[in-house]
Amino acid sequence: MDARFLGIAELAEVPSVAVVVDVMRAYTVAAWAFAQGAEKIVLAESLGDALALKTRHPEWVALKDGPAAPGFDAVNSPGLLRSIDLGGRTVVQKTTAGTVGALAVKDAPLVLCAGFVVAEATARLLRTRKSDSVTFVVTGENGQADEDLACAQYIARRVTEAGVDAAEFLRRAAESRAAAELTEGVRQGAHPDDVALCLELDRFPFAMVATLEDSLMVLRPCAVPSLSGEASV
Structure with a gap:
């Protein structure tokens, strides 16, 4: 598999398969x-678009980066979100960065969004699709975020290599600038467990x-069954 690792600004063409990592x-x-x-x-293009969608669909749950804000129901924190029933x-x-990266490749035939918590399932889906060329979109820090690059590189390796x-x-991610900023409280709208939750492999x-649905970029979970004979991969 030919894997490319690009920041959002480096996307010069529509990839055949994109894995957006945040x-x-x-x-x-x-x-x-x-x-x-x-x-x-x-996945909303702007805060204004998110609020407009919330206005049209009051039953929807709107969330954003940073501290709580009028019109939004939640913030972008796994530690805080895990206690909310979203049934x-x-x-x-x-x-x-994350939603921006996905919207930048919205015209790609296959767009996956990933972090360490879904790494194996993402790699397995790439294996089932037999993707020859995959563009990993490293969303954070203009493509320089080491936690995103480390995760992208791990998934790419996991597609083709056993064990x-x-x-x-995970060490690189734990020592990244983002991890330090979350731990030190630089980033608002965070929970003390956020870094640990972000580093849970294959949770x-x-x-x-x-996929695009009626002009909206919509993310859905996708079950990925094990392929026969791939247990050792």
């Missing part, structure tokens, strides 16, 4: 939202697939 915290939060029962997540609900998510040790990749058994 470990801290957009796609860890998205995975938790599905685990808490959410049916789908609408059957639609979530509207707007974040600084990949995740320890070094959830599903991948997350984003």
